[in-house]
Amino acid sequence: GNSVTQMEGPVTLSEEAFLTINCTYTATGYPSLFWYVQYPGEGLQLLLKATKADDKGSNKGFEATYRKETTSFHLEKGSVQVSDSAVYFCALKTGNQFYFGTGTSLTVIP
Amino acid sequence: DGGITQSPKYLFRKEGQNVTLSCEQNLNHDAMYWYRQDPGQGLRLIYYSQIVNDFQKGDIAEGYSVSREKKESFPLTVTSAQKNPTAFYLCASRGPAGTKGGDTQYFGPGTRLTVL
Numbered sequence: 761g762n763s764v765t766q767m768e769g770p771v772t773l774s775e776e777a778f779l780t781i782n783c784t785y786t787a788t789g790y791p792s793l794f795w796y797v798q799y800p801g802e803g804l805q806l807l808l809k810a811t812k813a814d815d816k817g818s819n820k821g822f823e824a825t826y827r828k829e830t831t832s833f834h835l836e837k838g839s840v841q842v843s844d845s846a847v848y849f850c851a852l853k854t855g856n857q858f859y860f861g862t863g864t865s866l867t868v869i870p
Numbered sequence: 871d872g873g874i875t876q877s878p879k880y881l882f883r884k885e886g887q888n889v890t891l892s893c894e895q896n897l898n899h900d901a902m903y904w905y906r907q908d909p910g911q912g913l914r915l916i917y918y919s920q921i922v923n924d925f926q927k928g929d930i931a932e933g934y935s936v937s938r939e940k941k942e943s944f945p946l947t948v949t950s951a952q953k954n955p956t957a958f959y960l961c962a963s964r965g966p967a968g969t970k971g972g973d974t975q976y977f978g979p980g981t982r983l984t985v986l
Contacts, residue, residue: 792973803876803960803977804913811973849912853973856901856920862912 762787766850766861773840773868781835781864783824783850791852793817793826793833798847798863807835807848840868873897874978876961881983883955891946891981893961901964902944903975906930906957913960919944948983955985 767782785791792811796804808817813828822837833850845868850861874895883889895902901920905913915928919938933952938944948955959982962975 794974796977801980801982803874803979804962804975806974806976809974853975856918857915858903858975860913862910 762791762852762854762857762859764850764852764859764861766848766864768862769847769865771864771866773866775842775868775870776839777868779835779837779840779844779866781848781850781866783833783835783861785831785833785850785852785859787831787852787854787859789854791854793824794851794853794858795822795824795833795835796849796851796860798849800846804849840866842868842870844868874961874963874976876959876978876981879979879981881981883983883985885985886950888947888949889955889983891948891959891961891983893944893946893978894942895944895963895976895978896942897963897965897976898941899963899965899976900941902938903962903964904928904934904936904944904946905960905962907960907980908957916946916959955983958982 763786794809795807797807798804808819810817810826816825824835847863847865849863877892903918904916914930917936919925935947960980961978965972
């Protein structure tokens, strides 16, 4: 079946630290991969996406590379800010359906 | 402004009552989705609709119903048969396949339902 596994949180980092949130997937065919971000009490916002192997998605300093050989799509940022505190969801799309990970909560402290 | 609206943001109901959550989009998207979010469980698909007058059950459809009479609207009814309805409900839409928005879901702000 199709599924997404992402690292459990919560993750707490100091401002300007390096961030990695791991995401691996299981899917039939060739899925598109996404990272979404959710701020408290709000819906999900698309952060970045990649639609084929070796593609790199990037936005607001965040990056993730679609690795078919390791079925991974890890999220990275070189220097986090307090405003990056949120819950991050990894997701895949295959056919007409989307599958989401359970989310990783990130807190960045000054 | 194009986007997805959900109303109300907070909703309180007594146990045993049906309640309808609104979802409207002006993105001209064909596909719309309803998810339920519980703490630590990510998003679970309730229903989705690829086109007007057509919809399919997701993973947790029991106790819920939907309609899709207009392209812009996809209301969700939480019935009294839903055993644990208190949750955060998210609506999303997706553009036509092959277009820029065709493989991406766009979400509304959510409705938090509390059943007392």
